[in-house]
Amino acid sequence: MTIDDLLKQLLAFRDARDWRQFHTLRNLIVSASIEAGELLETVQWKTEDEIDALAADPAQRKHLEHECADVLMYLMLIAEKAGFDLVEAAADKLKLNETRYPVEKAKGTSTKYSAL
Template sequence: MRFDNYPGSNMTIDELLEQLLAFRDARDWRQFHTLRNLIVSTGIEAGELLETIQWKTDAQIDALLGDPAQSTNLRHECADVFMYLLLVAHTAGFDLVDAAAEKLKLNEARYPVDKAKGTAAKYSEL
């Protein structure tokens, strides 16, 4: 998968993972990157992503996107979560894109359009 729709990027997920692993290994951080630690770190980074919108209204969040410093911070926090998810999947031995495609297929079955359209109800409540 190429990210051709994003300016400045024509990197695949596999290429990104390769660079991420090289970054980690050059710093001798593999010893710290146990599955447990990576999952914990993913949660911590997700919390930092939440902090970017904490106590803000939807209108304030929309305005945040127009502020270069705040939108860069949002982008970087998303990247942190994404990179940790890649490391979790790599360490656990599965392909994250395949897992996401599998989960999407499961969600399509759980949330058929005729029952789920226009509602935020959980699949067990449809």
């Protein structure tokens, strides 16, 4: 399945339920943030070892998959509502990050680009 196929299915799901009326840009952005918070909950209060083990446990992995999917779907709805291609936006941002974080300055460090 491509991301375009997924978007078509997502929009059909939304439209079949008459939810477009609730999908203002503000509401979608708020919802994406809430879902990102739920993703954060999957690691809250866990050690690094416990977090690394999430993927090995089928139930925890499925929960992680669902939370990631919720974030992705809201991002897709935001992009659709705002009229931009999310994949193109991500590709453009990656190009920008390549200039902000040149390998010779950024390799092996977590320093923000403005301090490199």
